[in-house]
Amino acid sequence: MTKKKMKFDYSPREMMAIVAAREIKDGDIVFCGTGVSMLAAMAAKHISAPESVIIFETGAIDPKLEEIPLAVSDSRIMYGSSMNSGLADAFAIMQNQSTGQHVVGILGAAQIDMFGNLNSTTIGNYVNPTVRFPGSGGACDVASFVGKTIIFMQQEKRRFVTKLDYLTSPGWLDGPRGREKEGLSKGGPVAVITNMATMRFDENTKEMYLDGYYNGITPKKILANMGFGIDISRAHEIPPPSADELRILREVCDPQRLILG
């Protein structure tokens, strides 16, 4: 595969960033991680939600982001921000009763189950793991506190599993009353965005269903790349990125293609 692309050609990663950006509205406070989630938040602010606010768990509020940060501690998020603080203040925004429900968190993980619970800690035994991932970081906090989370995943069987090896970040737990029973906030995951599709969660059962698929991808192919079955009856094809969306993503957000690759 060549990195040079036709004008209206686009990579799955570009599609993911744009689909996520479309989820963000004016008035949202967007919690950003590294990588494609940061691109999505930047794209949203430039395209459809100028009155959204990007915050980082490290304490930066609405930074200028002249260059794309490569970590949530990158000095690039300290420049031109409304305020620089630290972790204690940043997470308090998400747990706060007035502001927390307006926060949209964008998360990634190694595994996801049908209720949108996430594992980013270990595969295999917790004490002697087969594979060790970085762990929660702020993901568990965000997933516990905020109004909405959007989850980025690669569409792979080993990632969409019936049972997580470790539940790092709560989704809907075991169904519609799961979060309430445990004492978590009313919020929860609203969308899973992969390199092939977008899944959402049924209003009543909180089970994952296929909401949209990308051009050239079939629902069948998506199911073949999941470890559990989901409802595909509501699925529709998602409009591809517009020329304007692609231009902003490529030219404004990541001209060096540090994240887009």
Place this chain on the structure above:
Amino acid sequence: MTKKKMKFDYSPREMMAIVAAREIKDGDIVFCGTGVSMLAAMAAKHISAPESVIIFETGAIDPKLEEIPLAVSDSRIMYGSSMNSGLADAFAIMQNQSTGQHVVGILGAAQIDMFGNLNSTTIGNYVNPTVRFPGSGGACDVASFVGKTIIFMQQEKRRFVTKLDYLTSPGWLDGPRGREKEGLSKGGPVAVITNMATMRFDENTKEMYLDGYYNGITPKKILANMGFGIDISRAHEIPPPSADELRILREVCDPQRLILG
């Protein structure tokens, strides 16, 4: 009584400030209130304890104090300090396990009992008080947390009482095990400084005893101005202020006599 004084004459308030200043050592962190306690802390720093540090509950650490503050929020404590913060940070210093035991708190009150417990809230019924005082402010916090407290009192029968109308700030509570039983810090009151005398607390019983009396005052006169009896067998006369102590207090600490009157 005239305000003009002879060179080596001094007021009870000046004596109180100097006696308190003598309690402060290098390495102490001194929590200051308004009035004479502030003078005592300033005098100590200029006379005997240059490596003591004055802090205020409002968040100022080691301010320059070019002019004497009239409140613990006075802008005069914001100038030339090592750090300006707020109440949350200031009280954390006192509750902190490493720093709290090095803090010497200087407090005043409306009533005191024989274990050094203080009332600065109400006389009479709590809900419908005969007299209402300002309340705890930071006094209860300081008395709960720090290594040592020094208490300023006027020597009056109605102030030294067998039973407080309201226990605002904990001293030794009901005796040697009182603080431990309730879960308070190891610290507690070490001296009560009045316009006539200095009382301390017996190492074993934690009951107040007369430690020292000022020139011209007899132990009998002190007892006559207390609502309960105390041991006077250990009492000695306290050396009057030196010329140097008085000079620093008057010329350096409060040249306008805003506190000294």
Place this chain on the structure above:
Amino acid sequence: MNTSQDKVTDLKRAISKYVAQGSHISIGGFTVNRNPMAAVYEIIRQAITDLHLYAHSNGQGVDELIGAGCVGKLEIAYGGNGRFAPTCIRFQQAAQDGAILIEDYSNYQMTLRFLAGAMGVPFLPTRSSLGTDITDRWGFSEELRKDDPKLPDDKLVIMENPFGNWLDTSKVVLVPAINPDVTIIHVQKCDRQGTLRMEGLTFSDIEQAKSAKYLIVTCEELVDTSELREYPDQNQIPFFHVDAVVHVPFGAYPTACYRYYDYDPIYLNEYAEYAKDDTRFKDYLNRFIYGTSNHRELLDLIGQKRLKSIAADPRTGYASGLDRR
């Protein structure tokens, strides 16, 4: 919670929009410093009553709200005002008359309660007040607590340390979170969106601001966003907490505003005199507050000469050498 770009309004509108009879409110500042006095006076002018006021040691602002009859219930740590009033006079009178219902905490406890509200947790722990009457005597009855959904069922809860004797602590006092309907603070600089900068001590303003459902900010200077964003380390509150921005020079007068002006000892001493007598206090209210239609007019009564006398020395941030007797 508000992400909009322009929140500038005037004080009359901000107060009438966010503060109503019975509102639970808190004000920033501490005794003689950075009280949002212009806002306090506007509340008095609008004759808003039955306020539930949360205070640590806010001093002047609290005493004037009580004196003007705006306060029904008060949770407070300290009703004093430095050397100008060892006990605030109208506060003392109201307490002794039973005119307001009072519940006592310590300064740290009040700060922790705002902090708990800001952090979104129902309580925070401290060792402060174990063994004292602060834990034993409640100002609000259980019935009153049950009737008011804005009040927790308990004043505080004493708990054994669930981690054994971890940190040499056997027991803690849990103090309940406060989420005021509205908090009002006065700051040195703010932009139209609500990015703001306090200078000098911040007291508990940050916690009070973040715990509130609505936040009104009055400011000495309304400045460009670019000025405040050049040094983001010095700004204290995420702008989306702010709902209204009001430009009010001398908005903390007669209390101080670091690097802008000092407290006015003449005003505070005269106030203490007025406050000692019910009739004279009415005269005070009539002349200075009801008799003026806004803060500008109150300042005109004081006059430029007095205001100049308290102007901050650029070196020290206060009026060096001011006669404060």
Place this chain on the structure above:
Amino acid sequence: MNTSQDKVTDLKRAISKYVAQGSHISIGGFTVNRNPMAAVYEIIRQAITDLHLYAHSNGQGVDELIGAGCVGKLEIAYGGNGRFAPTCIRFQQAAQDGAILIEDYSNYQMTLRFLAGAMGVPFLPTRSSLGTDITDRWGFSEELRKDDPKLPDDKLVIMENPFGNWLDTSKVVLVPAINPDVTIIHVQKCDRQGTLRMEGLTFSDIEQAKSAKYLIVTCEELVDTSELREYPDQNQIPFFHVDAVVHVPFGAYPTACYRYYDYDPIYLNEYAEYAKDDTRFKDYLNRFIYGTSNHRELLDLIGQKRLKSIAADPRTGYASGLDRR
């Protein structure tokens, strides 16, 4: 806790005085920013082992300490390093080999634990992690906890809200306080007494610093007290928490130090390559750390040209336009 006027020392002495085999330590910074790398490298040179390390997301510093065999036990939220290592490579290897004992928390929980230590309370509450395996699976056994007086008996405690449903909260997770034996942070400016100023984000450095029994501060610039005291609002930690002040220019290198220099993408990318292979990682340690006797010599290996390439642009505080591929 130290009120003395002059705490300046050198790094060798500071590390050997305060960090010993088995010490419980924490380091400041976050992933690729303001890690106290000079101090980390000095710990590695002194071959101090069996450290109990408390980390949230300290990234580079944590991975190098683990890789060099200094760490026995680790309490951590995140072992990643931004784009340079989605999972830190030596951390991952050690975890999969069972070479270190690990217990997991979230970033906020680790911050709250330091904050609890700083505040002097045995725990703080949060809603984070309810219903997850962070509450269910413990990395340290009950026996190990009982044997080590520096560890609490419980990883965390889940509790019903004692204030009913106050703040719409039915349950909270209580996380236990941390008081490290020593915390090491790297800051932009410090004076000889320990008054200090961080620029840009403070991460959890303030909480980590205040919770520690001993605090070592390394700084880019050792400045006059008068310079820092001219703007006390911008200083972050009461100086008496500081025990040692060490002047180490580029002390955070290869991580960034806002307004001074950026992270070095070449170093971090090369490190990732070395880290992937045990033998090559030994080469890395031998060449860059054991092969240099102090941070100055390590910087000499890198050379002025590389250091110049990451110099901060005075406008933005980082190396604008730096090639970061």
